[in-house]
Amino acid sequence: MLVPRHIQDINSTTTVETHWGYADRAVPCTNDAGSCEYLDVVYHSHDIGIYYTGIIWATIGGILLLWAIGRHFVHSQPSGVQLPAEAGEGVKQRRGAFERFQRAAPSYARQYLLPDAARPIFGRVTRTQVLTLVVLTGYFAVFSFVGIIYKTWITPVKKMPGVYNTRTSLGPWSDRIGVFAYALTPLSIMLSSRESILSLVTGLPYQSFNFLHRWLGYLIFVQSALHTIAWCVVEIRLYQPQPSIGLEWIMQTYMIWGLVAMILLTLLLVLSTPWGIRLTGYEFFRKAHYVLAMVYIGACWGHWAQLKVFLLPGILVWFIDRGIRLARTALLHYNFLPSGHMGFRAAPANINFFKDETNGDVVRLDYDHPQDAWDVGQHFYLTFPDSSIWQSHPFTPLSHPVLGADTQRHSYIFRAKKGETRKITELSSKRIARMKDHEESHEGLMADARLSVLMTGPYGERTMRNLASDSNILCVAGGTGITYVLPVLLDLASRPQTPDRHMSLVWVVRRRSDIDWVAPELAILKRKCRNLRAGIHIYVTRAAEEIDVAPPTVSEKAAVNDCTKEIDPASTSDSSSASVSSALSVHGVSKAELGLNHYQARPGLNEIVNEFVAGTVRGGTDVFASGPGEMISDLRRIIASTNKGGEVWKGENRWDVRLTCDDRLEW
Incomplete structure (x- = not known):
């Protein structure tokens, strides 16, 4: 089936060359000089392309290896450790310079790479993610064109005098990008895995790879579409005579599987777009994505089985991921039953x-x-x-x-x-x-x-493991995002604390009764943070819409930065106090027990972050945030502008501000 396509007659030659990932070649070439030269370019370009895929995967593996070594080295060199008295002055200076570099370099990076990048195109993702995508795309773009001899050959058609084929380097280039589409398949599946090997190596949570998985899928689609279009031009337009050559080509089994793979890949693309997910629903998208992806890999196998070495790892990674998920669920729920038996x-x-x-x-x-x-x-x-x-x-x-x-x-x-x-x-x-x-x-x-x-x-990410002992904590939450930030404060409040550490919670809710969701935890936090410099600030954005709540009084608007300071219930209006007490009584917690600050407007995040950082005594600031996408985007921009790498290098660590998000948009 491949012999007519490659204008070879293997039975008439004495030697067959094996080319990894491609059809065997008959040597010496018995065709006309132009066709033989064209075949030289085809096979040479393919062999070089295979080497390039090895270089690409070696580069990815090298980056991951260096990342893992760097993580281990950084974690084994904790900052803030007192050097022994007998240490020399040079050792102390080198250690101090290294610690300052550890803080200043990430601060510089956050300053420029933390904000959202081209939101209409990429959505709410950081410039770091987009930069990674641009580098990866540029890397493949370069390797898609280098190593190919670009030329055109006009060759005669056997047994048809006066009829000529036009052979160009479009075919070798099309094969190259097709190989790259195959080579990227296992990486795309790895980026989508919940039981992620990449997370184990890099320490990044699996959901942080969702953006690259989605856009790598778009890149594979573009490569596959160009591969299909290019070979259609070659077989339907450049080769003669038509339409017999084109019909004979399209009827071959490997081409039928290629068309099936392209159709499936197009469906994957359409259903994964935001409007496609909204139209069909997320659950349909997720289930259809799994099924279509596996059938697509099978169709690719049928199209070009010589490159199954790239397809098999993807299938194995997918099934291993699902198997580990089932095993973890089974182990988590394998406990004593009411009967006393295990099950x-x-x-x-x-x-x-x-x-x-x-x-x-x-x-x-x-x-x-x-x-x-x-x-x-x-x-x-x-x-x-x-x-x-x-x-x-x-x-x-x-x-x-x-x-x-x-x-x-x-x-x-x-x-x-x-x-x-x-x-x-x-x-x-x-x-x-x-x-x-x-x-x-x-x-x-x-x-x-x-x-x-x-x-x-x-x-997900283990947020507290990399937290510096002198870091100040600012938690910002919107609505149900309180579930992500509140455990951070509860964990810190249960530990011995340095007296200079600042902690603060800013929570934005629509109604005062929403406090009832987490009233027990807020009461525990307030009780445990009596000896800490911490504040709990709740912003009610739609208090005026509540019929049973009177307008706020002046004392109710006042800011109290220390959570040990109680709010006198008598200072608020009777209807306001009654409404909040009624809401909190569901869990048996009264407003007086909480002693919280209530604000009747949306918070100014820029002022909150800058005032918090300016008010710290020592150490950097870790901001934990969860809430609507607009809030997360604003915080990224604000924190990027707050970071000052030059000041951090000088020892002003307060300008080293980090952001950790529970970005549910990526889920």
Whole structure:
């Protein structure tokens, strides 16, 4: 089948050359001089292209290796360690310069690479991500063209006098980019894996690779489309006679599989666009993406089995990823059953339901589960068998993990949007209504219902492991994003602290009653931070829309930076105090116990960040943030402008400001 395409007759030659990843070649060439020269270019360009794929993968492997070594070296050289008295002055100077470089270099990088880049094109991603994509794309663009002899050959068609073929370097170039599309397939799958090898090496959470996975898919599509278009031009236009040559070519089995692969890749592209996901729904996109991707790899195998060495690793990575997920879920839920035997058991979660017809109802889940503690900042994928076993969603635990405990407390908060969360909210509402109909409950106390939960995880970044001992902490959250930042403060408040460390929480909610979601945790935080320089500031953006809440008084607007200072309930209006107390009484926590600051406007993030940094005594600042995309984009821009690498090099570490986001847009 390949002989007519490559104008060779292997049976008429004495020697066959094997070319890795390509068809065998008959030597010596028995065709006309132009055709033989063309074949020389075809095979030479392919062989060089294979070498280039090796160079590309060696480069990727080398970068990952250096990254892993660098991480180990940095972690083994902690900053702030007191040198022995007998250490020489030169040693101290070198150590001081190295520590300053460790802080100044990342500060310079954040200053220029942290803000969003070309949002209309790339979405809410940092310049670092886009720069990585540009470098990768430029790398492949260069290797797509070098090493090819560009020339045109006019060759006669056998047994057809006066008819000529036009042979150009378009064919070798098309083969080159086709090989690169195959070579990128395993990398694309690695970038999409939840059980990510890349995360183990780099320390970056798997969701940080989603942007590169998506755009690498676009790059593979462009390469495949150009490969298809180029060979269509060659076979349907440049080779003669037509249309017989074109029809004979398109009827070959390898070409049929190639067209199938291109159609599947086009469907993958269309369904992965933002409007495609909105049109079909995220769950349909996710399931269809899995199926289409595997069938696409099979079609690529049928199109050109000689390059299966790039396809097989991708398939193995995908199945290993799914296998580890199932194993982790099974091990996490393999516990003692009520009968005393060991077996698989879902976690029964208590449901608290918060009605909000305007913005979407909110559900809180609480349950205890026997397991080891996870790291603060990590999240779990939750499946609700009462609704569907085919869907799972990432949620960050609001609760603080306790090292050494036999069981861990899990608390989650989510707002009903569409799909599964809407189903869970409706199910929770119905179960609570049924319980109220059959059981008597105390006035003002929300009845609890049960919901089965299956977990997979934990996943994500271990935010506290790389936290410097002198770092100041600013947490910014919007709505249910409080679940990501509050455990950070709870963890720090439970440790011995340096007296100069500053901590602050800025939480933006729509209504005052939203405080009820996390009232117990806020009370615990306030109680534990009495000896810390910390502040809890809650901004209510739509307080005026609440009918039962009077306009705020002057004392209610006042800023109090120390959470040990109590707000006198008498200083607020009666209706305001009654509304908040009623909302917080669901968990048995009153407003007086919390002593929180309430502001009746949206926060000015620029002023908040700059005032916090300027008010620190020593050390840099770590900002933890979770919330709407606009908030995250603003924080990236603000923190980038706050970083001053030159000042950090001089020893002014307060201008070393880092941002850690729970970027749910990437999920």
